[in-house]
Amino acid sequence: MAFIGSLPSLHLHYNLCSYYLIFFSAFGHAVGILSQESVERIQRVFQEGKLKEVVEEIQEALQKPENAPLDVAVIGQSGSGKSSFINALLGLGHEEEGSAHVGVLPTTMKKTPYQHPKYPSVTSWDLPGTGTPNSLPDPYLEIVGDDDYDFFIIISSSRFSSNDALLAQKIKEKGKNFYFVRTMVDAELHSEEKSKPISFKKERVLQQIRDDYLAILSNIGVSNPCVFLVSNFHPDKFDFPRLQETLLQDLPAHKRYTFVLQLSNLSDAFIEVKRVILKEKIWLNALKSAALAIIPFMAFFSGFDLPKQEKCLNLYRSYFGLDEQSVKEIAQKLGSSVQEIKSSTKSLDFWLFVKNDSIAAKAMKCAESFCSVNGGLRSSIFQFLKVYFLRLKFINTVADDVKMLLHKTLEID
Ligand SMILES: Nc1nc2c(ncn2[C@@H]2O[C@H](COP(=O)(O)OP(=O)(O)OP(=O)(O)O)[C@@H](O)[C@H]2O)c(=O)[nH]1
Ligand SMILES: [Mg+2]
Structure with a gap:
């Protein structure tokens, strides 16, 4: 329905301003979908009373997150659990349709993209394992190459190697973020408990693994590494939720929307983040429609x-x-x-x-x-x-x- 009205009155513009102020006081932007620059731009055109520009700015701010692709590269030694990690990230069982192939023998031989079943703009790249006879001649070039990944996950199920450090170095040179993930902690805890049933303490074993990793990474020249201990069989446990929270915070604002939507409901915190982001989106839509309603001859609300x-x-x-x-x-x-x-x-x-x-x-x-x-x-x-x-x-x-x-x-x- 086209809304045909008179020129915007001061009164309506005043109402719109109060609406706008409620919006910005309602949302902190720690996890929001708007970048600080977008917030400032919208604020500026709003204060200048340029309602058409307000609508355009909001429209762009809404569309950008909707279409933003997110490409995650998963790299590391063969058999370290890269494909299993991708499935855990996608919330898929190993035998479900669309899941990455998992196996006890070297399985992933070439770079394979896995699209999220519900959010196709999210792609996890399963990259061939390093350290096998069939490994890539130059994994650094092949892996880091010219592809525009948003971040890298470097996986290991035992010790991180100098190979991993070299990869991290190359990724850092490209100005991208990387995270070290140690898989199979469930198996490690299980065997520790079996071998030392009396003195076994879960938290102490996890701390030992973490300290050992930090020391190794610092020895091979990686400063302030982000290390996460996970089990791909239990993505709701250990450091998996903390890893996802960290990835979310490190992403640019316009990429957070898709990342948040594809998160599985692992914790109250994730559910709250989804709630905030979806509310922010409907507020933005509300603000846009309110602005449209006082611009003459603009298509507005369809009932x-x-x-x-x-x-x-x-x-x-x-x-x-x-x-x-x-x-x-x-x-x-x-x-x-x-x-x-x-x-x-x-x-x-x-x-x-x-x-x-x-x-x-x-x-x-x-x-x-x-x-x-x-x-x-x-x-x-x-x-x-x-x-x-x-x-x-x-x-x-x-x-x-x-x-x-x-x-x-x-x-x-
Ligand atoms: N217990 C346990 N086993 C795991 C975990 N992650 C992977 N596995 C097992 O480890 C084996 C190798 O897993 P994949 O995910 O295929 O490893 P990959 O790194 O993709 O292997 P390639 O493709 O050959 O390089 C499989 O048998 C998985 O079930 C984990 O967190 N805990
Ligand atoms: Mg694999």
């Missing part, structure tokens, strides 16, 4: 229809790993039926959700109270706010459901 909202709820469910397939898997893990899971949650049945919660009425109330505080807004903005509050409610409900299910599965583990 409130429930099937469209159902699609939106399903999309959020998929972002949080609560799509139909994932719900089946969760039910299996918890030993419950899908029906039992559905009745213990609020977001899995849209029509029941809308009916029970009189959600449309609640969204309307929120929009009304916002308008009364802000001196009354045009009906188009009012309509938009109604959808905005509805979507906010979707995000919160799905995030709460997924958190509750995560806690249930953790109890079982």
Whole structure:
């Protein structure tokens, strides 16, 4: 629907400013999708009252993260668990479709990209193992080469070698980030416990492995290395979640969005990060639409229809790993039926959700109270706010459901 209005009044512009201030006070940008430069640019054009430019800036800020590719290179000795690590990162079982091939014999012979099944702009590159007779003639050139990876994961299941240090050196020269990951700590702990059942202490063994690694890396000339101890069989344990948090913080702002969406629900912290980022996105959309609503002759808001909202709820469910397939898997893990899971949650049945919660009425109330505080807004903005509050409610409900299910599965583990 095209919104045809008069020239923006001072009053409306004032309302928009207050809207904008709420937005920026609501989101710190520690994990946000906007870079500091984008925030400053939007702020500047806003203060200058250039609403068309505000819309363009926000549009760009929304599109950039959506289309940003993310390429992760995984390198290291043959058999160190590179392909298994990729599967853990993608949240795939070794036998699932689309997973990287894993095996006891040298398996990955050539550079293989693995696209994330749900987020195709995320690609993990499984690179051939070093240290076998068939290894690449010049792994440094082949691996570091001219490809534009966002970061490198250097994997080892035993000691990091001088090969790894040399690779790290080359990667550093390219100005890219790299992280050392020590796989198979589960197996190491298991054999320690078997061999020293009386004196075995898990934390002490992990600390010893970590100290040993830091000393080796410093000896082979790597200063301040980031080392993570993981088990590819248990991505929710050891340093795996901390590794993902570190990667997230180190990524440029526009790449965080895709990275966050593809994270599996390993912890409350990740669920919260997803919640913040998705809310930030709908705020930005709200701000854009509010700006559009007071620019004459601009296409604005196309109305409130429930099937469209159902699609939106399903999309959020998929972002949080609560799509139909994932719900089946969760039910299996918890030993419950899908029906039992559905009745213990609020977001899995849209029509029941809308009916029970009189959600449309609640969204309307929120929009009304916002308008009364802000001196009354045009009906188009009012309509938009109604959808905005509805979507906010979707995000919160799905995030709460997924958190509750995560806690249930953790109890079982
Ligand atoms: N216990 C345990 N075993 C692991 C772990 N990661 C990998 N493995 C096993 O180690 C073997 C080699 O794993 P891959 O992932 O194929 O290793 P890779 O580095 O890709 O090997 P290449 O492709 O041959 O270079 C497989 O049998 C895996 O199941 C882990 O964290 N813990
Ligand atoms: Mg492999």
